[in-house]
Each structure stands twice: as C-alpha cells, then as structure tokens.
Amino acid sequence: MNASDNGTASMEGWDSPLIQARDLSRHFHSSQVEVVALDGVNFDLQHGAFSVLAGRSGSGKTTLLNILGTLDMPDAGALNISGRDVLKLSTAERADFRLMHMGFIFQAYNLIRVLSARENVAYVLQLRGVARDERLRIADTWLAEVGLEGLESRRPDQLSGGQQQRVAVARALASEPDIVLADEPTANLDSHTGEALMQLMRALNEKRGTTFLIASHDPVAMDAGKELLMMEDGRIVEQHRQ
Amino acid sequence: MKHVGIYLRLGLRNLWLHPARTGLTVLALAVGIAALTFLTAMNDGWMQNIRENFVLTEVGHLQIHARGFEQSHKIRDHIPDTRPLKSRLDSEPGILAWTERIRVSGLASAAGANAGVLVSGIDPLRERKVSRLADFISQGRWFGLDEAHATIIGDVLAERLEVGLGDKLVLMAAAPNGDIMSEVFRVRGVIHSGVMDIDNLLTLIPLASARKWLGMATAGNGGEYGGVTDIVIRADSFADVNPLKQSLSAAFAGQDLEVLRWMDIDPMAEQWSQFADAYTWIVLAVVILVVLAEVLNTMLMSMHDRIREFGLMGALGTGAMQLFAMLMWETVILVCIGGLLGFVMGGWASAYYGEYGLDLSRFATAFSFMYMSPIVHPQLTFDGCARILGAAIIGAMIAGLYPAWKAARLEPAVAMREI
Numbered sequence: 274m275n276a277s278d279n280g281t282a283s284m285e286g287w288d289s290p291l292i293q294a295r296d297l298s299r300h301f302h303s304s305q306v307e308v309v310a311l312d313g314v315n316f317d318l319q320h321g322a323f324s325v326l327a328g329r330s331g332s333g334k335t336t337l338l339n340i341l342g343t344l345d346m347p348d349a350g351a352l353n354i355s356g357r358d359v360l361k362l363s364t365a366e367r368a369d370f371r372l373m374h375m376g377f378i379f380q381a382y383n384l385i386r387v388l389s390a391r392e393n394v395a396y397v398l399q400l401r402g403v404a405r406d407e408r409l410r411i412a413d414t415w416l417a418e419v420g421l422e423g424l425e426s427r428r429p430d431q432l433s434g435g436q437q438q439r440v441a442v443a444r445a446l447a448s449e450p451d452i453v454l455a456d457e458p459t460a461n462l463d464s465h466t467g468e469a470l471m472q473l474m475r476a477l478n479e480k481r482g483t484t485f486l487i488a489s490h491d492p493v494a495m496d497a498g499k500e501l502l503m504m505e506d507g508r509i510v511e512q513h514r515q
Numbered sequence: 516m517k518h519v520g521i522y523l524r525l526g527l528r529n530l531w532l533h534p535a536r537t538g539l540t541v542l543a544l545a546v547g548i549a550a551l552t553f554l555t556a557m558n559d560g561w562m563q564n565i566r567e568n569f570v571l572t573e574v575g576h577l578q579i580h581a582r583g584f585e586q587s588h589k590i591r592d593h594i595p596d597t598r599p600l601k602s603r604l605d606s607e608p609g610i611l612a613w614t615e616r617i618r619v620s621g622l623a624s625a626a627g628a629n630a631g632v633l634v635s636g637i638d639p640l641r642e643r644k645v646s647r648l649a650d651f652i653s654q655g656r657w658f659g660l661d662e663a664h665a666t667i668i669g670d671v672l673a674e675r676l677e678v679g680l681g682d683k684l685v686l687m688a689a690a691p692n693g694d695i696m697s698e699v700f701r702v703r704g705v706i707h708s709g710v711m712d713i714d715n716l717l718t719l720i721p722l723a724s725a726r727k728w729l730g731m732a733t734a735g736n737g738g739e740y741g742g743v744t745d746i747v748i749r750a751d752s753f754a755d756v757n758p759l760k761q762s763l764s765a766a767f768a769g770q771d772l773e774v775l776r777w778m779d780i781d782p783m784a785e786q787w788s789q790f791a792d793a794y795t796w797i798v799l800a801v802v803i804l805v806v807l808a809e810v811l812n813t814m815l816m817s818m819h820d821r822i823r824e825f826g827l828m829g830a831l832g833t834g835a836m837q838l839f840a841m842l843m844w845e846t847v848i849l850v851c852i853g854g855l856l857g858f859v860m861g862g863w864a865s866a867y868y869g870e871y872g873l874d875l876s877r878f879a880t881a882f883s884f885m886y887m888s889p890i891v892h893p894q895l896t897f898d899g900c901a902r903i904l905g906a907a908i909i910g911a912m913i914a915g916l917y918p919a920w921k922a923a924r925l926e927p928a929v930a931m932r933e934i
C-alpha cells in the first residue's frame with residue numbers, strides 16, 4: 274500500500290528528500306489588494322521527518338500546506354513530492370495522488386458527520402479499493418492504536434474534540450501515506466489534550482517512520498517537533514533540528 | 516461508477532440527519548404527486564366519460580354516409596338503398612348494433628311560432644340498440660310500432676314552439692330533388708338530454724314516415740326500404756373503432772360511401788382531445804415545478820450545511836464524480852420516496868373514486884353541454900402514470916443536477932475555509 278512499493282519512487286528516491294519545494298509563490302487578489310501569501314518558499318523535507326511549520330497568523334502556513342497537499346496550486350515555483358512533479362497533475366490526478374500518498378489532519382470538522390469513527394477511518398480505505406472486512410479490521414486496529422478502543426461505533430458528535438482529532442490521526446495513518454499534513458491540529462484543544470495528541474503523533478512517527486509536517490503556532494506543538502521550520506511573510510526563514 | 520454503495524448510504528444518512536426537513540419535503544412531494552396523479556386520473560376518467568356519452572347519445576362509434584354528404588349535408592347526397600350493405604353489417608365482428616337515419620334540416624311551425632330544426636328520421640326499434648335517445652324521454656313516450664305521424668322533440672324546442680304532448684307540428688324540408696315538402700306530425704314525446712344541440716333542435720320522426728314525406732322510399736313500399744343519409748354503428752368498444760373503419764372502408768370500396776369515425780364527425784371531439792392534451796401538459800409542468808421547487812430547496816439547504824464536509828471529502832481524495840453521485844443519490848432517494856408515497860395515495864384515491872364515483876352534480880349543469888355526466892369515475896391509466904413518473908424524474912434531474920454540479924466543482928481548499 275505504501276507509495277514506495279508502487280515504483281513511483283526509485284531507489285534513489287530514498288536518498289532524495291520526500292518534498293522538494295523551490296521558489297513557491299502564491300498571490301491572492303482580494304478586493305483590489307494583492308496579498309502575497311507565499312513569497313518564494315524553498316525547503317526540503319526528508320523521509321521520516323517530524324517537522325513543525327511555525328509562524329505568526331497570516332504568515333502563510335495554511336497556504337503552503339494546501340499547496341503541498343495538492344489542494345491548491347502555486348503561481349510559480351516547482352514542487353516535487355515522492356519523486357513526482359505534482360504541479361503537472363490534473364485535478365482528477367491530484368485527487369488520486371492525495372488518496373494514495375497523503376494523510377490530512379485539519380483544525381476542525383475533520384470527520385464526515387454521518388459516518389461512525391470506524392467508517393470515517395475506513396472511508397479512505399474504501400476509496401482505495403480495500404475490501405470491506407479488511408478495511409474495517411484496519412480501521413479498528415488504528416482506532417485502538419490512537420487509544421479509541423470501544424468508541425468505534427460513535428458518530429463524531431458523540432466524541433470529544435480530542436477524540437475527534439485522534440480519529441483524524443487514525444484515518445490519516447490507516448492508508449499508510451508518504452506524509453501526513455496537519456494544519457493546526459491542536460488549535461481547538463486544551464493544552465493538555467493538545468500535548469497528548471502531539472505525543473501520539475510523535476510516537477507514531479517514531480514507531481512507523483511516517484513523515485509528519487504540522488503547521489502550528491501553538492507552543493506545545495512547536496516543542497514536540499523534531500524539526501522546526503519558521504515562516505515569516507510567506508517565506509521560510511529558518512529550518513533547524515531541535 | 517465506483518463505490519456506489521457508500522454514496523447511497525451517505526445520502527440516506529444525510530437525509531436522515533434532518534428528519535423534519537426530509538420528512539416535510541417527502542410529504543410535500545407526496546401530496547403534490549398524489550394530487551396530480553388524481554387529477555390525471557380524473558381527466559382520463561372525464562374524457563372517457565365524455566367520449567362514451569358523446570358516442571352513445573346520438574352519434575355512434577362510426578357512421579357510413581354517401582360520399583359528399585359530410586361536406587354538403589344535403590339530403591341529395593344520400594345512400595339510395597341499404598339492403599346490399601345489410602349482410603356485411605350484420606356479420607361484421609366488432610359491431611354491437613347498427614341503425615339507419617335520414618337527417619335533414621328544416622323548419623317547424625306550430626300555432627304560435629316557427630323554429631329551425633334538425634329532423635332525424637329513425638328506426639324506432641333499432642335506434643334503441645344504438646343510441647340513448649329513448650332514455651331521454653322526459654314527457655310522453657317513445658314511438659309505437661307503425662305510428663306514422665308521430666314526433667318527439669327536444670324540450671327547449673317544445674318551449675320555443677309553445678307546443679306540448681298531442682299538439683300539431685308542421686315540418687318543412689327540401690326533398691332530394693330540391694322540392695320543398697311539408698307534413699303534419701303530432702307531438703308524442705319530449706326529450707331532455709342536457710346536450711344543447713339535441714334539446715334545442717332535434718325533431719325525431721319514424722324513418723318510414725320520413726321516407727314517404729321526402730320521397731325517398733323505394734318504389735312500391737310504405738317506406739320500409741329506401742334511401743338514408745346515415746348508417747350509424749355502435750361498436751363493441753372504442754378499441755374496435757379503427758379496425759372497423761378499415762375493414763368497412765375496404766368492404767364498401769367503390770360504392771361511393773364514406774366510413775367516418777366519431778371523432779371525424781364532430782369537430783368538437785377534436786377540440787376535446789386538444790383540451791385534454793393541454794390539460795395533460797399543464798399537469799406535467801406542475802409536476803416538474805413541484806418536484807423542482809421542493810427538491811431544489813432542500814438540496815440547496817443541505818448543501819449549504821455541508822460545504823466544509825465536501826471540502827474535507829475532496830481533500831481526502833474523493834473525486835468530483837463521486838461527490839456528484841452522492842448528491843444525485845440524495846435527490847433520487849427524496850423523489851423516489853415522495854413519488855412512491857404520492858403514487859400510492861393518488862392511486863388509492865383514484866381507485867376508490869373510480870369504483871364509487873365522484874359526485875360533481877352541484878356543478879353538473881355547467882358541464883352537461885359537454886356530454887359530461889355529473890358523477891366522474893377517475894381512471895388511472897398506465898400512460899397517465901408513466902407521464903407523471905417521467906415528469907417527476909425530469910424535475911428531480913433538473914433539481915438534483917445543480918447542487919450536485921456545484922458540489923463537484925468545489926475547490927477543497929476554498930470549501931474548507933468556509934465556516
């Protein structure tokens with residue numbers, strides 16, 4: 274199921290970075306003002322990274338994450354993910370690329386509200402064509418892994434905010450993506466719950482080697498990162514391990 | 516399409532998420548479809564009723580005329596002798612009964628007044644097997660056997676001429692050779708049919724008297740044989756009309772005869788069917804509108820609630836076609852449940868009143884000129900159901916396509932920013 278099995282990434286793919294972003298820029302035109310959300314972003318992200326993308330509100334974190342997640346397109350620049358030039362993909366191909374290579378965790382409204390926790394996790398597996406019994410088994414395994422054993426049949430509105438985020442983590446990981454992109458996953462949680470969520474993701478990163486890129490200006494999240502990327506005015510001004 | 520199952524399930528659950536909204540929509544759809552199903556059945560029942568009354572009152576399912584009579588309506592264009600046709604008409608399958616008439620317009624004079632009339636010479640015995648004219652007697656009686664100078668006239672005409680039972684009436688009309696002939700008749704009966712042309716104009720006399728009066732009897736008899744203007748046929752059913760026309764036209768080809776169906780005879784019949792068509796189209800347009808308004812409203816509300824969720828699903832890799840399918844499913848489910856319920860309700864009402872009749876006698880006087888009986892039996896036909904179903908599907912398609920198309924075009928990143 275892992276993309277590296279699909280032959281898209283060659284052996285040398287393991288040596289080269291998972292993400293290579295070059296001079297990415299993104300402008301928004303809203304009511305006569307031109308907003309430069311990304312102003313030449315350059316960085317590499319290695320396989321197995323657990324990186325936090327930090328920066329003030331409006332610095333461009335979400336914009337960058339959307340572009341890395343192929344949810345949005347840059348105006349200029351180059352972007353290579355898993356050895357693939359994702360900017361050349363069509364809309365439908367991008368949807369497919371996300372399905373096969375990406376996991377997402379958002380700040381809120383992460384779950385389909387008419388589906389149970391188990392069905393939410395199984396949903397992406399179903400889109401990938403995993404057979405019913407198999408995907409339900411995988412979903413339950415992952416829900417147990419994130420500490421939600423016994424809550425598999427609950428709908429999102431019967432779960433706490435922290436539990437919902439854990440379902441989102443389980444879903445992001447269940448399809449064994451190349452990378453998990455998380456946009457302010459702890460923003461709606463109290464600091465204790467937020468820290469627990471970060472520890473969970475970090476533990477999964479260490480155990481499974483899954484790559485994480487987490488956008489956040491939450492100090493708790495920033496402390497948990499193995500690597501910090503600082504954004505300022507649409508640029509990455511600093512990248513260091515901690 | 517991939518993963519139909521999950522989008523069907525998602526659709527059902529999303530509808531179930533708002534039971535009140537979904538329930539109201541389904542109910543409104545059901546009531547709308549039920550009402551329109553019933554109206555369609557009423558219309559079909561009405562039309563059937565009108566056709567039947569029209570045909571059985573006087574006209575018959577088919578008539579045979581001498582060629583040219585239909586245009587000229589002149590008695591000179593008559594069939595000189597019907598005896599050669601008799602064996603074929605008696606043996607033809609699909610014919611329940613047939614009779615002969617002489618129809619001519621003329622003038623009636625009584626002591627007090629005159630009026631233009633439509634004289635119809637009829638065979639008193641055979642006429643009763645073809646038309647209901649005898650059933651409309653409101654005063655007096657039908658013709659006795661061998662009664663020569665008797666006449667039965669419409670009640671409005673009787674009033675206009677100020678005549679009653681037993682009074683004398685002088686009828687004047689042009690014979691085939693153009694001579695004006697007059698003859699005295701005595702009023703033996705008055706009929707009330709509710710049909711204006713009959714009550715205002717019709718003057719029945721025995722066929723034999725008509726032949727003698729107008730000089731149309733074959734030489735050497737008292738009017739038993741001779742010329743007629745119409746052969747009037749009552750078929751076993753409406754389904755026999757077209758086959759009979761074909762078979763009789765072929766049988767009598769080369770005899771200078773014309774076989775006409777009931778709808779060829781009265782231009783009003785044509786107008787009825789146009790009216791019925793127009794009515795059908797209006798009903799169908801209303802079906803489409805009802806479905807469209809109900810479903811579009813509900814689907815747009817539901818969409819608005821879920822923009823973020825669509826964004827999320829798109830972000831997770833759900834394709835545009837899959838989002839489209841999910842919303843189309845919701846529309847289809849809504850329309851199917853509402854439509855089915857409506858069909859059941861409307862069908863039940865149609866069947867019930869089809870059996871027991873819907874009494875509209877309070878409005879009957881307004882309708883009677885159209886051969887409409889005051890008790891309507893709605894008739895649910897396969898065609899009627901299929902048309903309504905088709906219209907509902909078209910309405911649902913239009914209503915479903917727009918929200919589904921909008922959802923499919925959403926950019927996940929944009930949709931996710933919506934609160």
Ligand SMILES: Nc1ncnc2c1ncn2[C@@H]1O[C@H](COP(=O)(O)OP(=O)(O)OP(=O)(O)O)[C@@H](O)[C@H]1O
Nearest residue numbers: 301302303308310329330331332333334335336337
């Ligand atoms: N769709 C858009 N239309 C117009 N302007 C936008 C759009 N998306 C982002 N922007 C602008 O681009 C800039 C960067 O926004 P972005 O959401 O990436 O910041 P952020 O770092 O994620 O902020 P926050 O921490 O508040 O989430 C901001 O000035 C924002 O107003």
Ligand SMILES: [Mg+2]
Nearest residue numbers: 334335336456
């Ligand atoms: Mg943001």
